Amino acid sequence: MNILWVSAHPDPRSLNGSLRDSALTWLAGAGHTTMESDLYRMGWNPVVTAEDYAHDPAHRLRVATASSTALAGGTIAADIAAEQDKVRRADAVVLQFPLWWFSMPAIMKGWVDRVFVEGFGYGIRKAGGGTRRYGDGLMAGTRALIVTSMGGSEHTVSARGINGSLDELLFPIQHGFFWYTGMSVLPPVLIPSADRMTDAGYAAAEAHLQARLGTLFSDRPILYRPQNGGEYDANFVLDDAHAPGESGLRVHTTR
Known part of the structure; x- marks a missing residue:
């Protein structure tokens, strides 16, 4: 199976970087084909601009219309087109990031903003009328997984934890992005207490992540x-x- 692994951490020597490298090695050993988008290493530009769509700056930029026109006409920026091609070929998409201020890092949000344009991630019309979204987007059939680390303990993202439950915390990404575009959303992988990780803790986290990857295509998705x-x-x-x-x-x- 083809797996796209999108990661966002500024230091490849970090906990996230080590787990990503281990996971990609494990997936390859299990017979999967992996595609990687290490956004910091790529120097990914997270900012939407008129240049993304070869848009004439003399006219007002209507992002949705300009992006769908560029997508249809083949004039969308090359870096966006390359990422869209990866997504099209993926049987599963993994987003890996440290949880910063209750969300993904800005560079990853910018990846979503620039790659999932109108006509690709949203604004997909059905032949009989209406819009395809929330389980019926172009990405239907693709599995999606979040792998995220946090400095706090897992107790803080429990049903009565002070930060709210993890699924509710990640709802804008899991439901508002993955499910909206049609992907089947798997329960997230949490690496807690990242700032206090011991060697034994890392070994346990690595084993847990590999176990989840082993059931990437058999785990029951969240029932949105x-x-x-x-x-x-x-x-x-x-x-x-x-x-x-x-x-x-x-x-x-x-x-």
């Missing part, structure tokens, strides 16, 4: 509700028959 499955009304509000009396992010998964 599809947009077009009949559970949402015409305004995309969850019908009262589902998760009655509940609210918040958790209602968008079935349990």
Whole structure:
């Protein structure tokens, strides 16, 4: 299987860098084909500009329209096109990053912003009308996994932990990016207490990550509700028959 590993850490000698290198070696040994986008090493530009779309600066930049026009016309920037080609060929996409301020590093957010343009990541129209999203995007059939580290303990991202549950913390990425574009989202891999990692702790983290990679194509995805499955009304509000009396992010998964 083809696996795209996208990582974001400024130091290749870091915990994240070591785990990434180990994971890529393990995947290759297991017979997978790996593609890598080490964003810091690539010097990835995270900023959306008119130049991405060969857009005439004399005219107002409407990002969605300019990006979809460039995508269709083959004038999108070469670095964006190269990453889109990797995504198209991937059977699974792994995003690996340290959790900074409750989200991914800016350089990785910029990878998402620039690569998943209109016509590729969103704004996909169905033949019969309506828009393909939330389980029905172009990336349907692709598996998606977050591998993230944090300085705090795992207890702080538990159901009653002070930071909220991990799935709720990562909801904008897992549901708003992966699931929105159609990917099947696997439960994330958390490497906690990263700032206090011992040799024994690293060995355990490495073994845990490899075990999860071994079931990358067999683990049950998070059961998010599809947009077009009949559970949402015409305004995309969850019908009262589902998760009655509940609210918040958790209602968008079935349990």
